[in-house]
Every structure is written in structure tokens, then in C-alpha cells.
Amino acid sequence: MNDNDTEGSPAGPGPLPRRRTDRTARLQLTKDQAGQALELAQWCATDLDEHRLLNELPVLAHELPREIRTFVNEARLDPLGHVIMLSGNQIDQDVLGATPESWRVADTPASRAYGVLLMLYGALLGDPIGWATQQSGRLVTDVLPSRGAEYSLISASSSLELAWHTEDAHSPYRADWVGLFALRNQASVPTTISFVEHSDVPADIARILAEPRFVFEPDASHEFDGDRPEPAPVPVLTGGPGAPVLRADRDFVRAVDGDPEARQALDWVIGHLDANLYDVTLEEGDVAFVDNRNVVHGRRPFQAAFNGSDRWLKRVNVARDLRRIDAGTRRGATCVIV
Template identity: 50%
Template sequence: MSVKTLRQAPGPDPVRADTARILRHALTPQDARAALNHARRCLGSYGSVSAPRFLADARMLASGLPLAVRELMDAARLDDRKHAVMITGNVVADGELGPTPAHWREADTEDSRVYGMLLALYATLLGDIVGWATQQAGRLIADVLPTPGDEDKILNSCSSRELVWHTEDAFSPYRAEYVGLSCLRSPDATPTTLSSVRPGLVPQWARDVLRQPRFEILPDNAHSGPDGPGPSAGSSTASPQAFDRLDRLRREPPAVALLDGAPDAPVLRIDRDFVRAREGDAEAAEALAWLVAHLDANLYDLPMRVGDVCFIDNRTSVHGRRPFRARYDGTDRWLKRVNAVCDLRRSRPARSCADDRVIG
């Protein structure tokens, strides 16, 4: 539909009318139980999502997920305008899940591991899972939960501050195509947020500039931590070279474009807190200001409830999270998170060998 047609259409605001492009499937209770049991069996046989044997078999194992989910993910894979794909109605046995930990380091608990396994299996229907050496100790399944002292920081462990919209790992050419989130707990049903570019509404002048490498995106704090780059900030396993590389990217960020892809299915790369126009480029600064305002205006809530599993398309959409009040009493919001890439080979220069899934 052309912009003109959209503008003339009566009814809802045309800018918002097709804002939320979410593909969804509500599991039947039988499928939900079957999926979790399958994950439980995989965990029993392989021990962990990072076991090389599991990673080698993951695609075959994912074919054991319910047919309706596989159909949804197949359709999602081929949809280049979707913002996210959601599987609702997953079983979360709250009574068997221990208290929400206060730090990601303590969050790979025995009770919660099966949900990470299920998330990894779902993710494998879209791609191959990867982690980052400089983030949460290179874990393939990360945890999103509020941490005392981080309330106001630019980290996913913040709470009173809004987690501002971003492309996941926007600074890196190896960023994943999908960010998967599985909601284990959320007492206030705190929404994740999404925004995207409305192709028909991008002025030609801005599109031309945004498609050129006239911008810089710095590594976000999740790759370093509050004390700046260094092993103390997030990882005990990352090599010093991985932190050196991050340091270099912070000092000399390469020039990148913020928009790419087909004009009617744009690929976006931006992090509101870590992007800037190159020094002295007023036109790039103006185009960036336009894009930021556009994404701000299109931001919408995606409620994440217990049992929701959501895969955000990291090409079409930016995401963030609304603020909430952390209680630190064991009942706080808790999500498992995973990255999935469509072409594992592309990140091989940053991985030590073919079966290493950790980008360093």
C-alpha cells in the first residue's frame, strides 16, 4: 500500500495501523507440556546447551518440537517485515523455580536450566545459537533480571530506568538476527518495547544519508560493565584480546550505515544510547535526529507474560523495556535470553573454531 493510500485511509492513525507485526502462536496445553518434556529429555541426555554434542545435534532435536511451533517458525523465518515471533502458553512451574537471583552470575540454576534448553531448541528453528565472550561469561543462555545497584544503569539489569531501545549488539558486524526472550517471572507484566522503520515514511534525503557509512556505534555497557572494559566487568573466561578489541572499537569506532536492505524491508542498526554521527557531519546528525524521533514515535509495548517466548527480529526492529520497581525478594522479573544467527559461518573470524559458539 502506498503512503498516499495509507494517509487517505479513514480510521486508525496510519503510522500506527500496522505497527505491531508480531507473528503468534498460542500453544495448546498438550503441546506446551510436550515441548517442556522434550527440553527436559534433551537436558538429561546432553547436560547443557553449551555441550558440543548438543550443539551438533540441535537441529535434529528441534524437529522434536510440536508441529504447530515448527510451522510458525518456518513462516516467521521467511517474513522479512515481522518485528517478532511469539510462542505463548509455555509451562513455567513457578513453585519449582527457586527465587529470582540478584545477579546473572547466580542465575544458571538447576531449576531454571530446562527453560534455557527449551529456548535454545526454539531458537534453533530460526538459526544457530551464539554467545559473546565479553558478555555474561560467554554463556549461550543469558539471564535478564534486576540487580541491586544497577537500577539506573544502561544495562539490562536496570529497573527504575527505562532500558532504551537498541539493536542487540548494534556495534558488531556479528550481531545476531534474532534475540530470544523467555519470560519465567514478571509480577508487574513489565512490557518489552519494540520499534521499527516505517519504510513509506522515510524522506528520501534521510534515507540516502542513513544508508551511507557516516555514523558510529560504540559497544554497549553489557560488553564491559560499570567499571569499564575488563574481565572484572562481566566475564572470567574472555581472553584479554577480546577486551582489547572492544577497547579499540570504543576508541576508533568504524564508520557504519544505519539503514540497509530493500527499501520496502529495511534493515536497521542503531542503539539510541551508543550511536552518533561522525564528527563534523551535520547532515548525518540531522538524519540521525530524524531516525531517532521516528523510532521514538513508533515505539510500542510488547507485554511479556509468564510463559511467553518471544524472538525479536534484530534486523527489522529495535527493542527495549519499560521501567519497573525491583523488589529483590526473590519474586522479581526473570527472563532467559538467547541469540540466534542465520549464518553461523559469518562470525567465524571471531570464533576460535567451527564448533566454538562464543564470539570473542
């Protein structure tokens, strides 16, 4: 943050530098490494019940090839990292079958081992968490286009760009990492990433963004039985240049009513994140863990074919420390947040 800026009325958006800094740590798996990882996941998916799998995930993950474990451990220690990428995972497209029409029918036997593999990789970073209000409380969820949702504001969209966002920005229990596994992406549809460059943030804007003057609503992927919870005002940007915590959602955040300073600061950071947006394409077999504290992510628009060939990702949310999630909000040993 710029210490030369003085307090006063917030600076307007003004001209913003366009930065294309890609802080993605990448590992290209060898054929042997990918084969060993998939074999472990297939064994887990076939021989272990869900309870044992979840309880033993951190132990089972240490049976992944050492090179993978070492790489992920080094990458997670970068406090300013954006994405951890593991490329070259093996996908048998003939066995996998067609991209499902909806997440409701996407938890297929043929795709289960890939979901387990994503959780094994995630266990090198923390514990999987899910939401009782999202995709029937599944820990491993599916990202794919759905007919009728082409212009929606959720990941089932296609024709409309999925705007950048912190995953589940409305909740204090949101994930630290969002894991994405590209089972299919024939059209090379890019994922988008953006971040805040702290040295560009005027001091008066930084002060306002660090105060609880912003409201986040849950998106439509969360289906509540009753009324939606009333969100409390929270900050957008806390921490410092060496350990930032960003909480933003282009479509589902607003300034507190009657707070023009907060509205102006929000406009500034939205413009800044728009300017810093860059593409990271997950090709078939790529696993990416997006740092949900440092960056926001989204997806470019594409034309869905709805013929079984569309983009299909498995997704898992990972928390570094389950103790920060109130035990009263968890459901059982599966770490599903209610």
C-alpha cells in the same frame, strides 16, 4: 521512501506520524504441545552434554510438535515481521525458585531446561551465538534487575527505561534474532518495539542513513579484558522497503565527528523510532523472538522489589548463517564470538 523528495539539506525532524503497527506472529500453545516441548527440553538438559546438545540442536528441534515448527517456519518468512511469539509454555514456579540477585548466579539447575527449550525454539531459526565479553561467554544469558544497576543503561536496570536498541549494534556479527523467554513477570513489565516506516523516510535522509557515517559503541554489558575496540563508521538503515536492515541504539550511537548532515539524519530517525514505539508484554511462559534486523527493542521502567519475585527472562542470540561470522572471531564449537 518518498521518491518525490528532492536531494539537498536533510529535512528536520518535523511532525512525525505515530504508528502503532504490531507485526507480531502469535501462537498459543496447547497444554499438550507445551508439555511435549518441555519434556524434550528436560531430556536434553538432563541426558546430553553441552557439546552434543549444541551439535545436534537443529536435529533435536525437529522433535518439537509439528504445529510449532510449522508456525515458526511460516513466521520467519515474513520479511517485515517484528516478533514471533510462542505463548503458554509451562513454568513450574515452585521448582524454579526465586529470581536471582544477579546474572552471575542465574544459571541455576532449576532454570536450565528453560534455557534449553529457548535454544530448541531458536534452532528453528538458526544457530545460537554468544559473546566472550558478555555474561562469561554463556550462550543462554539472563535478563533480571540487579541492585545498584537500577539507573544503568543495560538490561540489569529497572527504574530507568531500557532505551530501544538493536542487540549488539556495534558488531557486524550481531544476531538476526533475539530470543526472550519470560520465566517470571508478575508486574507485566512491557518490552518495547519500534521500527522504521520506509514510506515516511525523506529521500535525502534515507541516502545519509545508508552511508557509513555513524559510530556505535558497545554497551557496558560487554566486559573487555583490555581496551575497547575502536568502532568503524557504519550505516544505520540499508536495504529497501521489502527487506530493511535497521541498526540503531538510542544510547550508544553518534554521528561521525564534524558531520552535521549525519547528525541531523540521526536526529530524524531517533524521533521516528520514538514515535513508532509500542509495547509487547511477555507474560510468564511467553517466548518471543525479536527480529534484530527489522526492529529495535527495549523495556519500560519498573520498580524492582529485589525479593525474589522480579521479572526474569532467559535470552539467546540466534544467527541465520554462521558463515557470515568470521571463523577467526569464534571460539570452539559453541559459537562464542571473541
